[in-house]
Amino acid sequence: MSNQNGRFGIHGGQYIPETLMNAVIELEEAYNHYKNDPEFNKELETLFNEYAGRPSRLYYAEKMTKDLGGAKIYLKREDLNHTGAHKINNVLGQALLAKKMGKTRLIAETGAGQHGVATATAAALMGMECVVFMGEEDTRRQALNVYKMKLLGAEVVPVTTGTATLKDAVSEAMREWTSRISDTHYCLGSVMGPHPFPTIVRDFQAVISKEIKEQILKKEGRLPDVVMACVGGGSNAIGTFYNFIEDKEVQLIGCEAAGRGVDTFETAATIATGKLGIFHGMKSYFCQDEYGQIAPVYSISAGLDYPGIGPEHAYLNDIGRTQYVPVTDDEAVNAFEYLSRTEGIIPAIESSHALAHAMKIAPSMDKDKIIVITISGRGDKDCAAIARYRGENINE
């Protein structure tokens, strides 16, 4: 979808310090070479299948379907991947690419910790050094993931600047990259940042929609009516949408984190409340004030707690191909509990945003309609926070 300069319509681009320009150019050249290299693709496929456990299941949620009484609901189980989320798809791709480029050190930002854990995992597997930047606030919200990263041999750097969440972790990882480029690859975790990251990450995540398409055709003999996923930066969503973009009859819905509501300041719903801007290397939509200062966004979900959205999503929104809807903390927590009770699947609080919206639209849809929801990750990491949200204190 992107043109040569990494633009998706007016979005995207490379708004980064001169110090990093040759690094992203080198990355783009390497990627353009390896993406067509049969040996690279074979190695990656083996890692996907043998290590990450792909293809992930497309599960017919029969009880949920019957309970809601409308459209037939399928869950794309990215939560069953190794490390428990879709993040591993992108990380295995980038780590392999970095290794081919001769890099020996991976750095990454993380919000909920899933991308950090995935990066630490790939680094351990491939014998690379790993440093993960994580907002201090998030290190508290996701203490278990911090432990896992350390266990996997990574160094975790708590970021105390700004709101001490995902955006600050991205800023700090970018700062680190400018200070050490020759041996270091910045393993960006979402379809954001400067070109070529939004394209590279999307390509590695596109395996999700490639599989959904094959699996649903096999099970139902037709394409789904609605495909949906949660959106922060938007990597699991773009992976879920990508191979359906040309199938105009398939409705694509991205679910943003509205936090305490889009009419409050405590929200992270970028399409609903943001405006066009330039930040973190890209032109896209961002939550910001009238002077362009980036807003201190909020969501119960550390993984969606980001003031921007990937440039390809911004473009899909502009052309009306994809619809973006806000989902509040409360709705997401209800969906988190609902899926656990109904299907015996504990979803990540991020993915619960998509589930919540499905719960709103499914009942009024005909029974012969099909919805596919990507469960981007598992919810173990969220149990303590959801318990707290419900006023219960559990010792993790």
Add this chain to the structure above:
Amino acid sequence: MSNIGKAFENKKAFIAFITCGDPDLETTVEVVKEAVKNGADLIELGIPFSDPTAEGPTIQGANLRALTGGVTTDKIFDMVKELRKDVSVPMVFMTYANVVFSYGAERFIKTCSEIGIDGIILPDLPYEEKEEFHPVCAKYGVDLISLIAPTSENRIARIAKDAEGFIYVVSSLGVTGTRSEIKTDLESIVKAIRENTDVPCAIGFGISRPEQAKKMADISDGAIVGSAIIKIIEKYGKDSPKYVGEYVKSMKDAIA
């Protein structure tokens, strides 16, 4: 030659960076006046940004203090208007692309030309994205300052050929902040620049001591100092103007 060229006429330039509104705009005005009185040839005025990704902890702190104090782009424009009554040396803005973009490029840059701002430095606007603002800058005669980094290598010629005002040579990898030692082969970078342009080049990032400034100015056309000045302002707050003045004098004397 743009007004900026005057800072480099027949001398090595000392360039001072100051974050507007740290700790308040009244202090910024006095700090600028003291810096100019004590020999600063060009003033870089930082418009604070919430997430300054090219800055180290010192200037990040200044941005935060200024924003917490309620500084806005409009208030800074008003401050510059006042400042221009007393200060005639070239002045440029240093900020991030979103500050200009969100204000409206045309509106921002037109205002710059009206209030006497001679150029803009945007660390997150590399050569490839210049077109975002350059046509408007050209229309209003405001120089869009180019940066060249230790990693620029094969890009130096292209950037230098299109440069205007002055070239900001980034001394080291990483973000802004004082450094005990600068190891980059800056002579080679400056040589490559001079093969492609007559636009003056000044070195910044990591310079804090007079002997460092002298070394950098000997290699190039001037030295840029930011974090070291911000540290003085952080320490003395409203009382900082005279201390910044003394510091600027020591730096200017070293390179003159």
